[in-house]
Amino acid sequence: MALYIHQFIYQIGFWFTWLLIPIVVxxxxxxxxxxxxxxxxxxxQAYQVPLKLPMISIVLPVYNSGDTLYHCIASIAxxxxxxxxxxxxxxxxxxxxxxxxxxxxxxADFPELRLQWMNxxxxxxxxxxxxxxNSMGSYIMNLDTDxxxxxxxxxxxxxxxxxxxxxxxxxxxxxxxxxxxxxxxNKCLKLLQRNEYVEYAQAFLSGRSIENQNDRLFTxxxxxxxxxxxxxxxxxxxxxxxxxxxxxxxxxxxxxxxxRIGFVVDAIFYVEPISGLEALYLQRQRWQRGQIExxxxxxxxxxxxxxxxxxxxxxxxxxxxxxxxxxxIWMIGLGMLVYLGYSPVVVGLSxxxxxxLYVVFGFLNYWSALQLLAKFETxxxxxLKQWPMLLTLPLYNGLNTVIRLVGIINATTTRANxxxxxxxxxxxxxxxxxxxxxxxxxxxxx
Numbered sequence: 238m239a240l241y242i243h244q245f246i247y248q249i250g251f252w253f254t255w256l257l258i259p260i261v262v263x264x265x266x267x268x269x270x271x272x273x274x275x276x277x278x279x280x281x282q283a284y285q286v287p288l289k290l291p292m293i294s295i296v297l298p299v300y301n302s303g304d305t306l307y308h309c310i311a312s313i314a315x316x317x318x319x320x321x322x323x324x325x326x327x328x329x330x331x332x333x334x335x336x337x338x339x340x341x342x343x344x345a346d347f348p349e350l351r352l353q354w355m356n357x358x359x360x361x362x363x364x365x366x367x368x369x370x371n372s373m374g375s376y377i378m379n380l381d382t383d384x385x386x387x388x389x390x391x392x393x394x395x396x397x398x399x400x401x402x403x404x405x406x407x408x409x410x411x412x413x414x415x416x417x418x419x420x421x422x423n424k425c426l427k428l429l430q431r432n433e434y435v436e437y438a439q440a441f442l443s444g445r446s447i448e449n450q451n452d453r454l455f456t457x458x459x460x461x462x463x464x465x466x467x468x469x470x471x472x473x474x475x476x477x478x479x480x481x482x483x484x485x486x487x488x489x490x491x492x493x494x495x496x497r498i499g500f501v502v503d504a505i506f507y508v509e510p511i512s513g514l515e516a517l518y519l520q521r522q523r524w525q526r527g528q529i530e531x532x533x534x535x536x537x538x539x540x541x542x543x544x545x546x547x548x549x550x551x552x553x554x555x556x557x558x559x560x561x562x563x564x565x566i567w568m569i570g571l572g573m574l575v576y577l578g579y580s581p582v583v584v585g586l587s588x589x590x591x592x593x594l595y596v597v598f599g600f601l602n603y604w605s606a607l608q609l610l611a612k613f614e615t616x617x618x619x620x621l622k623q624w625p626m627l628l629t630l631p632l633y634n635g636l637n638t639v640i641r642l643v644g645i646i647n648a649t650t651t652r653a654n655x656x657x658x659x660x661x662x663x664x665x666x667x668x669x670x671x672x673x674x675x676x677x678x679x680x681x682x683x
Contacts, residue, residue, distance in 0.1 A: 268601055270447040284396035293395060294324040294374030294466075298364040302382040303335040305509070310343040312385030313350065318392045320349040324374055328364035329356045362475035362482040369469060378463040380506065384414070386461075387505035387613070394463050394504040405468040405496035406486075408457040409504035410441045415619050418510050429517070430510040432633040435603070435626045442502060442606035449500035456528070457498060459483035461506035468496055481527020488531055502609050505616070521637055525644030595631035603627055 295313060299306060306327070313325060327340055337354065344352050357367040369377055376398060380386070390409060397407060413434045421427040441458075448454045462483065471494055476485040490496040511517050603624065610617035626633075 270443070270601075270605065273447070273450070284393070284400050286396065287399050290319060290322055290395065291375035291399075292322050292324065292373065293318070293376045293378060293391065294326060294368075294372035295391075296365055296368040296372065296377065296379045297325065297327045297382050298330055298361050298368070298379070299327055299332055299336050299340075299382055300330040300361070300364075301332045301334040301336065303332075303339050305383045306336055306339045307343055308385050309380065309382045310340075310347065310350070310352070312388075313391070314347040315388055316386060316391045317389050318395065323391070324351050324353070324372065326353045326355060326368040326371060328368040329354065330361060330364040331359050360477055362477040362479075365482070366474040366477075369474065372466065375466055376463055377466050377469055379459070379461070381460040381508065384460060384506055384508035387507070390461075390504040390506060394501050397499065397501045397504070398463070398465065401499060403497055404499040405494075406457065406462065406464045406490055407499040407501050407504075408445070408454070409461040409463075409501050409506050410445075411458050411460050412437050412441070412505055412507055412616070413510040414507045415616075421510075426513060428629065429514070429633070431623055432626050432629055433511050433517075435599075435620075435623050435630060436633065438606045438610075438620055439599070439602035441500075442609040443602040445500045446502055446605070446609060452497055454487070454498045454500055456484040456487045460508055461504070462486075463501075468494065476531075479527060479530045480523055481531045484528055484531040503612060505613070517637075518640055521640040522644035522647060525641045526647065529645065592631055595634070596627055599627045599630045 297306070297309060302309075310325065313323065314320070316323075329336065340352070340354050343350075353371070355367060355371065357364040365379060376395060378391070378394065394407065394409060398404060413430065415434065418427065418430045418434060421430060445454060459482065468490070472486065472489045473493075475482040479485050487498060490498060511520070607617065607620060610620055
């Protein structure tokens with residue numbers, strides 16, 4: 238009997254050791270946030286409409302956007318915000334396609350819009366900066382041209398600012414386009430896109446809503462962000478030396494100016510879903526590298542244990558990066574214990590428990606996001622149908638964790654570039670190195 242009790246305690250200790258960090262770092266905070274978010278939703282109040290609405294400037298940075306620019310402008314034309322109060326600046330970043338012809342067509346089709354085309358220097362940040370200097374609205378909004386606005390998004394964004402005078406910049410909710418997802422014929426790609434949709438919904442509707450409650454928004458989205466003009470012109474503008482210009486702007490506003498950044502949950506912008514694993518690999522590495530570059534510029538003198546507990550941005554950064562490695566151990570390294578003599582049954586059960594914990598974690602975020610889509614019935618119904626993705630989301634997030642780790646490694650070994658190496662290219666290089674090392678080993682043996 239004593240032997241069985243000892244074995245039971247040993248097994249529980251084994252599982253608890255491996256599952257402690259996921260529970261403490263992710264499961265418990267998600268549970269707390271889900272219940273807090275529910276209270277916030279119940280206590281939220283409707284926006285008060287001012288007697289006079291302000292002029293807004295919308296900046297559309299364009300680089301070979303001929304396929305998507307028209308739809309983006311059309312969504313602005315379909316917006317509920319008064320057209321006479323909208324200035325649209327299309328900032329051309331050395332396009333070589335038919336973007337200008339598309340712009341000209343939009344001018345003809347939407348004469349009520351104040352559309353302006355301007356050619357700028359190379360780079361998205363330079364295009365944004367040039368357009369900002371030519372803007373005249375009280376609020377400046379940046380939109381990516383590969384997406385479109387939900388009709389009430391501009392109105393909700395402006396009303397959020399007008400009802401929250403202490404907020405100087407804000408980001409909207411980014412979701413992927415459900416029509417494009419459902420039009421995908423490849424079943425594997427469609428599964429990837431549906432996981433991405435749920436990821437975006439949970440990251441914005443749940444994650445950033447909680448960050449916003451505590452004034453702890455870590456970064457604004459480059460796809461849809463807005464600023465009070467008088468505050469934006471006080472910054473150093475968008476940094477042209479980093480691929481994380483949106484994160485850099487967030488840090489400028491918080492660190493250099495001490496401004497508050499908000500999140501507008503009901504201002505939705507739809508972006509194109511991911512086109513495949515190669516695109517996901519490039520995108521997530523680019524995000525990771527941009528975050529590291531900005532953190533190095535702003536925080537390199539403050540990355541210590543005291544700041545980890547006292548400064549939320551440093552704590553968030555260190556958790557995001559430091560826990561990439563233990564996450565890989567939880568998800569991948571645990572299986573290697575079989576080769577060290579541990580029981581395959583114990584290891585298998587531990588992996589299963591970990592997987593179930595992440596399913597629970599996904600469900601908590603899923604439930605929170607569902608509450609916040611109450612005003613958007615069509616979107617809510619579609620999101621509701623995505624519940625099977627909760628079973629695959631842990632694997633999808635695990636894949637992104639591996640990509641982020643590669644991004645961290647590449648950020649320390651290669652120069653910054655908007656287009657990093659593709660997965661297939663890097664795998665070919667790895668195979669070439671292995672073959673070369675194998676040949677050298679054979680020569681040494683001879």
